[in-house]
Amino acid sequence: xxxxxxxxxxxxxxxxxxxxxxxxxxxxxxxxxxxxxxxxxxxxxxxxxxxxxxxxxxxxxxxxxxxxxxxxxxxxxxxxxxxxxxxxxxxxxxxxxxxxxxxxxxxxxxxxxxxxxxxxxxxxxxxxxxxxxxxxxxxxxxxxxxxxxxxxxxxxxxxxxxxxxxxxxxxxxxxxxxxxxxxxxxxxxxxxxxxxxxxxxxxxxxxxxxxxxxxxxxxxxxxxxxxxxxxxxxxxxxxxxxxxxxxxxxxxxxxxxxxxxxxxxxxxxxxxxxxxxxxxxxxxxxxxxxxxxxxxxxxxxxxxxxxxxxxxxxxxxxxxxxxxxxxxxxxxxxxxxxxxxxxxxxxxxxxxxxxxxxxxxxxxxxxxxxxxxxxxxxxxxxxxxxxxxxxxxxxxxxxxxxxxxxxxxxxxxxxxxxxxxxxxxxxxxxxxxxxxxxxxxxxxxxxxxxxxxxxxxxxxxxxxxxxxxxxxxxxxxxxxxxxxxxxxxxxxxxxxxxxxxxxxxxxxxxxxxxxxxxxxxxxxxxxxxxxxx
Amino acid sequence: xxxxxxxxxxxxxxxxxxxxxxxxxxxxxxxxxxxxxxxxxxxxxxxxxxxxxxxxxxxxxxxxxxxxxxxxxxxxxxxxxxxxxxxxxxxxxxxxxxxxxxxxxxxxxxxxxxxxxxxxxxxxxxxxxxxxxxxxxxxxxxxxxxxxxxxxxxxxxxxxxxxxxxxxxxxxxxxxxxxxxxxxxxxxxxxxxxxxxxxxxxxxxxxxxxxxxxxxxxxxxxxxxxxxxxxxxxxxxxxxxxxxxxxxxxxxxxxxxxxxxxxxxxxxxxxxxxxxxxxxxxxxxxxxxxxxxxxxxxxxxxxxxxxxxxxxxxxxxxxxxxxxxxxxxxxxxxx
Numbered sequence: 001x002x003x004x005x006x007x008x009x010x011x012x013x014x015x016x017x018x019x020x021x022x023x024x025x026x027x028x029x030x031x032x033x034x035x036x037x038x039x040x041x042x043x044x045x046x047x048x049x050x051x052x053x054x055x056x057x058x059x060x061x062x063x064x065x066x067x068x069x070x071x072x073x074x075x076x077x078x079x080x081x082x083x084x085x086x087x088x089x090x091x092x093x094x095x096x097x098x099x100x101x102x103x104x105x106x107x108x109x110x111x112x113x114x115x116x117x118x119x120x121x122x123x124x125x126x127x128x129x130x131x132x133x134x135x136x137x138x139x140x141x142x143x144x145x146x147x148x149x150x151x152x153x154x155x156x157x158x159x160x161x162x163x164x165x166x167x168x169x170x171x172x173x174x175x176x177x178x179x180x181x182x183x184x185x186x187x188x189x190x191x192x193x194x195x196x197x198x199x200x201x202x203x204x205x206x207x208x209x210x211x212x213x214x215x216x217x218x219x220x221x222x223x224x225x226x227x228x229x230x231x232x233x234x235x236x237x238x239x240x241x242x243x244x245x246x247x248x249x250x251x252x253x254x255x256x257x258x259x260x261x262x263x264x265x266x267x268x269x270x271x272x273x274x275x276x277x278x279x280x281x282x283x284x285x286x287x288x289x290x291x292x293x294x295x296x297x298x299x300x301x302x303x304x305x306x307x308x309x310x311x312x313x314x315x316x317x318x319x320x321x322x323x324x325x326x327x328x329x330x331x332x333x334x335x336x337x338x339x340x341x342x343x344x345x346x347x348x349x350x351x352x353x354x355x356x357x358x359x360x361x362x363x364x365x366x367x368x369x370x371x372x373x374x375x376x377x378x379x380x381x382x383x384x385x386x387x388x389x390x391x392x393x394x395x396x397x398x399x400x401x402x403x404x405x406x407x408x409x410x411x412x413x414x415x416x417x418x419x420x421x422x423x424x425x426x427x428x429x430x431x432x433x434x435x436x437x438x439x440x441x442x443x444x445x446x447x448x449x450x451x452x453x454x455x456x457x458x459x460x461x462x463x464x465x466x467x468x469x470x471x472x473x474x475x476x477x478x479x480x481x482x483x484x485x486x487x488x489x490x491x492x493x494x495x496x497x498x499x500x501x502x503x504x505x506x507x508x509x510x511x512x513x514x515x516x517x518x519x520x521x522x523x524x525x526x527x528x529x530x531x532x533x
Numbered sequence: 534x535x536x537x538x539x540x541x542x543x544x545x546x547x548x549x550x551x552x553x554x555x556x557x558x559x560x561x562x563x564x565x566x567x568x569x570x571x572x573x574x575x576x577x578x579x580x581x582x583x584x585x586x587x588x589x590x591x592x593x594x595x596x597x598x599x600x601x602x603x604x605x606x607x608x609x610x611x612x613x614x615x616x617x618x619x620x621x622x623x624x625x626x627x628x629x630x631x632x633x634x635x636x637x638x639x640x641x642x643x644x645x646x647x648x649x650x651x652x653x654x655x656x657x658x659x660x661x662x663x664x665x666x667x668x669x670x671x672x673x674x675x676x677x678x679x680x681x682x683x684x685x686x687x688x689x690x691x692x693x694x695x696x697x698x699x700x701x702x703x704x705x706x707x708x709x710x711x712x713x714x715x716x717x718x719x720x721x722x723x724x725x726x727x728x729x730x731x732x733x734x735x736x737x738x739x740x741x742x743x744x745x746x747x748x749x750x751x752x753x754x755x756x757x758x759x760x761x762x763x764x765x766x767x768x769x770x771x772x773x774x775x776x777x778x779x780x781x782x783x784x785x786x787x788x789x790x791x792x793x794x795x796x797x798x799x800x801x802x803x804x805x806x807x808x809x810x811x812x813x814x815x816x817x818x819x820x821x822x823x824x825x826x827x828x829x830x831x832x833x834x835x836x837x838x839x840x841x842x843x844x845x846x847x848x849x850x851x852x853x854x855x856x857x858x859x860x861x862x863x864x865x866x867x868x
Contacts, residue, residue: 072843086679
């Protein structure tokens with residue numbers, strides 16, 4: 001476990017991608033099985049220990065540390081795991097304790113239940129030093145956040161054993177931690193794992209944003225709407241069907257409506273949407289993202305939910321069909337195969353993402369501007385001869401998002417951030433006027449954002465908050481409501497959760513209007529006029 | 534609990550006022566008469582009419598402000614009558630060269646102002662002495678229980694391991710120019726590092742001053758006089774502000790290190806782009822702060838500059854009278 005803790009620390013303090021890759025590759029080469037496999041899973045959020053939650057850690061600390069001292073410490077450090085690792089009372093001078101291996105840690109954590117975790121987890125923590133405790137808590141609660149994306153980890157793996165990264169990615173998703181067959185294959189000790197009969201995730205093909213002012217030739221590129229749902233992959237193999245999210249997470253449990261939908265073995269790429277009757281566009285079309293959100297992250301789904309918000313898949317592509325791998329074919333050939341499938345797929349669960357026909361690029365730009373369906377996020381441009389390749393490949397696919405909506409809001413509250421931004425006031429709640437501010441109108445919160453500004457602006461904002469605080473509520477500061485943000489967002493929806501009755505989707509700080517007086521910010525009514533559902 | 538009211542000593546926003554003598558301790562703005570605990574800029578400001586301090590602190594202030602006007606030198610253990618029936622005695626604080634606690638006595642009442650202090654051994658300055666008093670005015674820079682500074686030998690070991698592991702790079706240590714830099718150098722020497730150590734130009738004079746006061750630092754060279762290749766596998770020391778400055782480009786692929794108590798918190802190190810955090814502090818950590826209060830055992834503790842709230846809470850939990858003072862102008866982000 002110390003080696004793993006040292007790796008976690010080294011990765012924390014290393015900023016360069018190549019240096020991170022080198023550290024990880026070295027660890028993967030030099031560490032024995034199964035420790036390295038478990039470590040890899042931990043770094044890429046591939047482990048889950050239901051008995052250990054962030055609240056478990058807080059409860060353990062509450063038994064050992066004064067609550068005020070805990071709160072002050074947590075607020076300063078900005079990370080629960082780190083605070084706990086530093087505050088854990090060390091057994092005095094007991095050097096005879098042997099730290100556990102990563103495998104032992106995984107086994108013990110896996111055996112813990114809600115009933116035993118409060119007595120068992122301390123025994124593990126007692127066997128580690130502060131860095132070890134930090135790594136343990138991060139591993140157990142599943143939030144490493146040290147800048148290791150799954151992609152980076154796979155690249156490091158490929159680098160460590162000199163194997164192609166696309167193959168690593170594909171096998172990886174077909175296997176479970178600690179990935180023994182993956183290491184065996186990579187080190188040349190065994191043949192490649194056979195995935196044909198396994199319902200595994202295939203890495204998605206992704207798009208680059210189309211740069212401002214760029215033009216593509218529609219003879220080479222097909223245009224398609226970009227839908228505002230969640231991109232998923234539906235896989236059926238070996239009599240099993242799975243739904244995978246963009247990151248490769250298995251979200252089948254949230255969408256049982258799709259479990260029996262696919263009548264033959266295939267891998268399909270599409271947008272998961274729920275039906276909404278009150279949408280613009282076609283009858284029985286997609287509801288807004290807001291409706292879809294009701295369905296996300298649920299472990300079990302009620303019958304009512306299934307009836308009220310039935311899920312369906314709007315298909316973009318077909319990767320594998322009845323055992324045949326189509327990914328090498330040009331997009332146009334795959335598209336033809338996909339269209340041919342529509343006759344045999346049940347209508348209730350599938351439709352086809354329609355191509356957008358335009359005379360030329362200017363016409364296409366006009367269609368994009370005119371699109372008013374709330375479920376449309378923009379356009380996709382796909383090279384007609386492009387194979388289906390993992391990741392973002394320059395020149396093959398572009399996304400061309402609709403311009404964001406903008407509104408001027410007033411900063412109301414600020415909270416310190418976590419992680420890289422701990423100790424900076426970086427989470428901002430902002431509001432709009434509920435009437436004429438000259439006539440005594442008040443601000444009502446309409447959203448919260450914590451990005452969209454540069455590091456330099458963050459420092460200025462932090463200073464603004466500190467100098468304009470009028471009230472404190474624990475970690476939250478209320479400001480004097482003098483600063484205007486131009487907030488960009490993708491859409492706005494009616495919401496009962498907020499006093500303003502509105503909720504923004506994907507709000508971010510577009511510009512800081514140091515120059516604009518607060519009373520000139522927008523009113524709630526202006527924002528409400530942008531609601532489309 | 535009722536706070537003790539000693540009418541002769543008053544915490545004001547810009548310093549501690551000794552009323553009958555009209556003398557201020559570490560005032561943050563110019564006054565007629567000042568007692569200065571140590572040479573860090575946030576405590577030792579220029580422009581006072583009279584400055585009462587230890588010889589080393591006065592020398593440091595002279596180096597900084599280019600004047601000795603109004604200097605009144607008091608050695609450790611020596612007492613001076615301030616007027617108005619108040620006497621002051623300077624007691625070592627163990628923070629940096631010349632650093633002192635000030636024991637103030639008036640009509641049988643005793644007040645100790647610690648200034649900044651630490652309890653760990655430091656080859657560059659005299660060790661802290663526990664002094665009995667009624668009111669103990671303590672700093673609280675690292676006044677949170679997450680701050681426990683590891684033994685310095687461990688941190689110096691980390692530095693030397695890194696040198697050995699990457700012999701083609703140099704390790705550039707960001708360290709406060711007064712105190713931290715010299716302590717890191719002296720501890721490196723104590724650990725057997727006898728190679729030349731390379732200095733940022735801003736540190737040279739202070740290092741010479743330390744040597745004049747009898748602190749041996751071994752062979753020091755200026756980065757500006759050295760060839761890039763000569764510094765591979767070597768240690769260079771600079772002020773924290775120069776770490777990510779253009780200045781550091783003249784070094785051979787430096788490993789960015791920083792010697793500071795704040796390095797205990799990962800994100801603090803990351804925010805500063807530090808690759809090799811060295812948890813080395815010249816301030817008392819949580820354990821030192823709390824055990825010192827227990828050892829001094831004052832009737833009441835006054836807590837200044839730092840994280841007063843947590844130390845105040847500790848005092849409450851341990852049935853000790855305490856209050857937090859809101860003094861302005863003390864900042865120690867670079868410790």
